Amino acid sequence: MTSFDLSRRGLILGAAGGAALLAAGRPHPLQAAAHATAPLPTFYDRMVGNLRVTTLLDGYFKLDQNLVTNLEDEQIAEGMKAAYLDPTDPIPLAISTHVIRQGDEVSLIDSGAGGAFGPTAGRLRTSLELLGVAPEDVTRIVLTHMHPDHIGGLIGDSGPVFPNASLHVSEADHAFWTDETIASGAPESSQGFFALARAVSEAYTQRTEMFGENTDLGGGLTTLAMPGHTPGHSGVRVSDGSDQLIIWGDSTALASLQFSHPDAGIAFDADGVQAAETRRRVLDMVVSDKIAVAGTHLPFPGIGHVEEKDGAYAWVPEEWQHI
Numbered sequence: 307m308t309s310f311d312l313s314r315r316g317l318i319l320g321a322a323g324g325a326a327l328l329a330a331g332r333p334h335p336l337q338a339a340a341h342a343t344a345p346l347p348t349f350y351d352r353m354v355g356n357l358r359v360t361t362l363l364d365g366y367f368k369l370d371q372n373l374v375t376n377l378e379d380e381q382i383a384e385g386m387k388a389a390y391l392d393p394t395d396p397i398p399l400a401i402s403t404h405v406i407r408q409g410d411e412v413s414l415i416d417s418g419a420g421g422a423f424g425p426t427a428g429r430l431r432t433s434l435e436l437l438g439v440a441p442e443d444v445t446r447i448v449l450t451h452m453h454p455d456h457i458g459g460l461i462g463d464s465g466p467v468f469p470n471a472s473l474h475v476s477e478a479d480h481a482f483w484t485d486e487t488i489a490s491g492a493p494e495s496s497q498g499f500f501a502l503a504r505a506v507s508e509a510y511t512q513r514t515e516m517f518g519e520n521t522d523l524g525g526g527l528t529t530l531a532m533p534g535h536t537p538g539h540s541g542v543r544v545s546d547g548s549d550q551l552i553i554w555g556d557s558t559a560l561a562s563l564q565f566s567h568p569d570a571g572i573a574f575d576a577d578g579v580q581a582a583e584t585r586r587r588v589l590d591m592v593v594s595d596k597i598a599v600a601g602t603h604l605p606f607p608g609i610g611h612v613e614e615k616d617g618a619y620a621w622v623p624e625e626w627q628h629i
Contacts, residue, residue: 355546
């Protein structure tokens with residue numbers, strides 16, 4: 307049992323968020339992983355030392371503004387206007403995954419939404435094919451956390467999509483999302499989240515490896531504890547020599563709002579206070595050390611740097627690298 311209590315506001319809000327997603331006409335999270343073929347996939351390549359990092363656009367979804375927490379309506383509108391977004395519209399969020407290759411080793415950071423978010427997402431398998439990577443070529447999958455838009459692409463009609471890959475997941479996140487006692491006490495609108503996590507766990511049970519708060523996975527990948535969004539939410543440091551990139555999952559997801567208002571949260575945060583504390587800690591670290599970062603839901607390709615600005619932070623997208 308984790309310290310994340312189902313009675314806490316964060317999980318209640320998470321349930322509301324789950325209901326909003328399902329009510330929007332999207333398939334149930336347990337629907338088999340989609341194999342979307344259109345539009346054509348979008349890639350972004352960059353090197354971290356000798357490691358090739360390829361960001362793949364799995365798709366997108368639109369977040370209702372009422373799922374933003376700890377921020378006033380006028381602040382949301384101001385942030386969206388500053389980002390040249392219509393302040394009356396839902397907030398568009400990309401869903402990105404990352405492929406890391408060196409020699410015969412192919413690591414995948416998260417798997418996209420599969421069939422969990424409807425026709426606007428689930429492009430991972432098509433993207434991998436056009437990249438020249440077959441599902442059986444993937445040797446390792448590392449999860450930042452077990453929300454549907456990060457694990458939905460792991461299973462299909464016939465079971466696991468990646469037959470040869472080991473699955474690396476935070477022990478805390480795995481314990482939370484596969485705990486039947488916790489799931490049974492969750493609101494109905496959250497049941498699909500737990501069910502999908504259990505299905506993924508069962509499909510990869512013989513190949514699952516748990517990691518702790520900060521674990522060297524080898525091959526230039528190290529996990530970084532970033533709890534709050536989920537109990538075991540983690541970042542992944544990709545490094546080779548002095549070159550590095552931190553893939554921070556959903557630590558900061560709303561580019562138009564959370565850099566200027568780092569205490570702002572999202573309805574899916576299990577512990578909003580801890581998520582905000584983690585966000586500030588991570589942002590301070592990457593500002594101080596000038597580390598490049600990548601975010602799942604930042605505007606594609608979601609890679610750049612963070613600077614201090616007006617007592618908060620600002621996002622500086624990386625200039626497109628041609629390699």
